[in-house]
Amino acid sequence: MKVTRRDLLAGAAGAVVLGKTTRAQTRTPVDPTKVRGTPTSAMGQRARTATPQRLVRGNISSTPHQDLMGIITPSDLHFERHHAGVPEIDPANYSLLIHGMVDRPMVFSLADLKRFPSVSRIHFLECSGNLGRVAGPETTPGLLAGLTSTSEWTGVKLATLLKEVGVQPKATWLLAEGSDAAVLTRSVPMAKALDDALIAYGQNGEAIRPEQGYPARLFLPGWEGNASVKWLRRIEVSDAPFMTREETSKYTEPFANGTARMFSFQMDARSLITYPAFPNTLEPGWVEIKGIAWTGAGKIRRVEVSTNGGATWAAAELQEPVLSMAHTRFRHLWNWTGGEAVIMSRAVDGTGYVQPTRAELLKLRGPGTAIYHMNPITGWVVQATGNVIYKQEPWG
Amino acid sequence: MRRTATLWGATISVTVAVTGAALFAQAPARFGFGRPATPQEIAAIDIDVMPDGRGLPPGRGTSAEGAVIYAAKCAQCHGKTGTEGPNDILVGREPRTGFQFAQNPKLPHTIGNYWPYATTVFDYVRRAMPPTAPGSLTDDEVYALTAFLLHANELIAVDAVMDQSTLARVVMPARQYFVPESRPAPPKPRP
Numbered sequence: 001m002k003v004t005r006r007d008l009l010a011g012a013a014g015a016v017v018l019g020k021t022t023r024a025q026t027r028t029p030v031d032p033t034k035v036r037g038t039p040t041s042a043m044g045q046r047a048r049t050a051t052p053q054r055l056v057r058g059n060i061s062s063t064p065h066q067d068l069m070g071i072i073t074p075s076d077l078h079f080e081r082h083h084a085g086v087p088e089i090d091p092a093n094y095s096l097l098i099h100g101m102v103d104r105p106m107v108f109s110l111a112d113l114k115r116f117p118s119v120s121r122i123h124f125l126e127c128s129g130n131l132g133r134v135a136g137p138e139t140t141p142g143l144l145a146g147l148t149s150t151s152e153w154t155g156v157k158l159a160t161l162l163k164e165v166g167v168q169p170k171a172t173w174l175l176a177e178g179s180d181a182a183v184l185t186r187s188v189p190m191a192k193a194l195d196d197a198l199i200a201y202g203q204n205g206e207a208i209r210p211e212q213g214y215p216a217r218l219f220l221p222g223w224e225g226n227a228s229v230k231w232l233r234r235i236e237v238s239d240a241p242f243m244t245r246e247e248t249s250k251y252t253e254p255f256a257n258g259t260a261r262m263f264s265f266q267m268d269a270r271s272l273i274t275y276p277a278f279p280n281t282l283e284p285g286w287v288e289i290k291g292i293a294w295t296g297a298g299k300i301r302r303v304e305v306s307t308n309g310g311a312t313w314a315a316a317e318l319q320e321p322v323l324s325m326a327h328t329r330f331r332h333l334w335n336w337t338g339g340e341a342v343i344m345s346r347a348v349d350g351t352g353y354v355q356p357t358r359a360e361l362l363k364l365r366g367p368g369t370a371i372y373h374m375n376p377i378t379g380w381v382v383q384a385t386g387n388v389i390y391k392q393e394p395w396g
Numbered sequence: 397m398r399r400t401a402t403l404w405g406a407t408i409s410v411t412v413a414v415t416g417a418a419l420f421a422q423a424p425a426r427f428g429f430g431r432p433a434t435p436q437e438i439a440a441i442d443i444d445v446m447p448d449g450r451g452l453p454p455g456r457g458t459s460a461e462g463a464v465i466y467a468a469k470c471a472q473c474h475g476k477t478g479t480e481g482p483n484d485i486l487v488g489r490e491p492r493t494g495f496q497f498a499q500n501p502k503l504p505h506t507i508g509n510y511w512p513y514a515t516t517v518f519d520y521v522r523r524a525m526p527p528t529a530p531g532s533l534t535d536d537e538v539y540a541l542t543a544f545l546l547h548a549n550e551l552i553a554v555d556a557v558m559d560q561s562t563l564a565r566v567v568m569p570a571r572q573y574f575v576p577e578s579r580p581a582p583p584k585p586r587p
Contacts, residue, residue: 084527097433097441105433112429164426175444181530183523185444234441243447243513245520249505252574254497255587260510260570263577268586297582353582364587366498 052077055142059083060127062146065274065292071319071327072122073149075204080211081127081147083246084181087231091215096161096199100174100237103166110215113199116156116164120202121221122326124150124294126267128224128251131374139390141274144378148270148294150327151212153219154202159194162237171237175244176218179233186227187241188220192265196221199232222296222325223265224373226251253373256366269295269355270375271303271330271347282336282386289316289332295349296325302348303330309342309379309395316345336382342395344379358393445519449564452518455535456559459552462544465537469526478506478548487548495573508549512574514566518542518558539563 046052052067054077061080063073080086091110099105127147132139167190174193178184188197200219201208208214213230220228226246241247247262254260271293276282289307293300299322304313319329330345346355358376362368381391445451466478474480478487485504497503497510507517522538524530533541543558551566552558558566579586 084524084530097438099433099438099442105438106430107433107437108430115429116427117423160423160427164430177441177444181524181527183443183530185519185523236442236444238446240446240448242444242519243516244444245516245524248512248516248574249507249510249520254495256498258495259573259575260495260497261576261578262574264579265577268582349582351582353584353586356585360585361587364585368498368501370498370501 054079055140055146059085060147062142063149064140064142065146065272066141066277066280068274071150071292071323071329072204073151073327075151075206075209075212078125078149078151078203078209078212079127079147081225082180082182082211083184086210087180088210089179089215089231094215096216096232096235098161098165098235098237100235101168101171101239102162102237103168104164106165108161110201113156113161113201113216116160118154118156118202119198120152120154121198122150122152122323123219123221124148124267124325124327125219125225125228126294126296128226128264128267128372129374131371131376135390135392137389137391138278140279141272141277144390145270145272147225148327150294151203152205153198153200154205155198155200155216155219158197158199158218158235161199161235162193165237167237170239173238173241175234175236175238175242176227176229176232177234177236178213178217178229178231180231184226184229184246185242185244186229186246187244187263188218188227189263190237192220192223220265222267222298224251224267227265251372253365253370254368256368264373265296267294267296268373268375269293269297269300269347269349269353271300271345271355272378273305273343273345273380276343276382276388277380278389280388282382282388284336284338284386287334287336289334289343289345291316291330291345292327293330293345293347294325294327295347295353297353298324298350300328300347301350301352303328304346304348305330305332305334306344306346307334307336307341310344310377313346338384340384341382342379342391343382344377344395346377443519443523445515445522447513447515447564449515449560452515452560452563453535454560455539456557457536457538457540457543458557459540459543459547459554461536462540462542462547465533465541466544469533470541473527478545486545489550489569495570506549507545508551508569510570512568512571514542514546514551514568515564517545518563 052064054061059082063079094110096108130147132144172190173187198219201216217230218228218232252260252262273291275290293303303316305316306313316330316332322328348354380388473483474486488506489508539558546552
């Protein structure tokens with residue numbers, strides 16, 4: 001039987017639709033030890049049968065955590081959130097202007113940015129609205145919390161550039177502005193800018209992807225993603241926040257006491273079981289529960305897993321190295337003997353902060369459904385059939 | 397052999413220590429990379445407007461002028477009167493008392509009931525609207541649209557002129573309800 005590449009691709013697509021791998025396997029045409037393989041190539045490709053995809057919903061696409069391993073998100077699966085699409089920027093024409101309350105307003109080309117001392121750091125980036133809002137039983141980990149991803153970011157410390165231009169003593173805030181069609185702007189406190197903010201031009205060993213801000217972006221470790229302005233074209237140093245649309249009309253949290261909070265930057269500790277989850281089906285026996293945990297407060301200290309709806313908790317194993325403000329992989333062995341079970345995880349960060357339940361969060365905030373900065377414990381129901389579905393608390 | 401190896405080791409350590417100090421030279425006060433920005437190139441892209449009015453350009457506009465532009469360039473996404481959508485609902489003052497957005501998450505966040513600063517309307521419309529041609533509106537047109545939206549939200553009189561001196565003085569009802577970051581530091585529970 002002659003099998004073409006088209007057949008193989010169709011087989012792979014069929015496997016995705018059916019949620020099984022058997023069809024692709026049966027289509028594998030030859031004994032690979034009897035046919036010379038493909039030659040070397042200038043650019044590698046994924047295996048034909050490995051087809052992870054972002055879940056695209058309008059101007060958002062989510063990382064498919066259910067398909068991933070380890071802590072680094074492949075760059076082409078890093079989540080996206082754009083406000084006016086992905087701009088196409090010629091790196092030869094790119095420049096970053098820094099002005100305002102500085103001694104020397106300056107323009108830096110991409111080549112200039114790369115001449116400065118560089119740093120590389122592995123950090124998560126999470127959208128502050130990272131909780132699936134219409135989460136029914138058929139919710140995957142990527143749909144539930146796919147707006148967080150981890151990359152190794154390379155760039156120049158913003159503090160280095162601010163020293164170069166000479167920030168004036170009265171400066172307390174800066175405006176970061178993108179060169180997308182939204183010309184998106186956010187105000188950033190000077191303390192963060194001088195602490196660990198980066199102007200990043202590298203992602204996982206190569207140039208930042210266009211969706212992540214090519215050729216250069218602001219990166220604020222541990223803070224809500226929207227503030228890490230992509231396609232950065234301008235920084236204006238000032239003595240007050242600018243009160244842009246993205247920090248007033250959006251990305252603010254109303255409370256039951258009749259106030260709305262602005263500038264809630266830091267992302268709190270959270271964990272997510274990525275296996276087993278919808279749409280997995282389990283067979284009785286040993287199951288390695290796997291997931292990721294992260295916190296904008298620093299390192300994850302502990303992740304606890306419950307397999308009985310929260311009645312008891314056990315410490316999961318953390319994969320070393322545990323990095324600050326990066327996804328941390330956890331694992332927990334569980335012998336599923338059949339019968340319905342609710343599995344959950346909760347993160348504890350280096351400060352001792354414990355990931356809250358949804359009820360605890362809403363009690364603190366008010367009864368309405370909050371959009372931003374929601375980090376509740378999430379659970380999956382393993383049904384007696386072995387099918388795993390999502391269920392929002394309460395689970396009892 | 398062992399003795400030699402130890403000596404080699406000691407020699408290498410000393411060498412590393414000496415050259416190491418030289419390699420990790422103190423960073424200079426300035427590297428001298430990049431070039432000075434000219435006032436013209438700053439002005440060309442310095443488009444932000446602050447709540448106190450800093451950054452507002454010359455120009456002027458009224459609600460009547462804005463209504464014409466709104467009908468032509470905005471209504472298709474935001475509705476005839478700014479209340480219909482399908483995109484963000486811009487007009488509406490309900491609830492008239494209090495700030496009940498946590499209790500009622502279905503309440504639209506309009507300019508009239510949620511935006512804390514009038515200057516943000518000008519800033520955002522100028523930089524990002526309309527999505528089909530962002531940055532295409534003249535400053536007079538942006539002033540006029542801002543006046544139209546503020547008047548539709550019952551925040552300024554029908555004949556009020558919005559310009560460099562008047563816009564920043566418009567008091568938004570929601571202003572009093574906005575507070576900066578107030579969460580206690582972890583490990584305390586954080587709302």
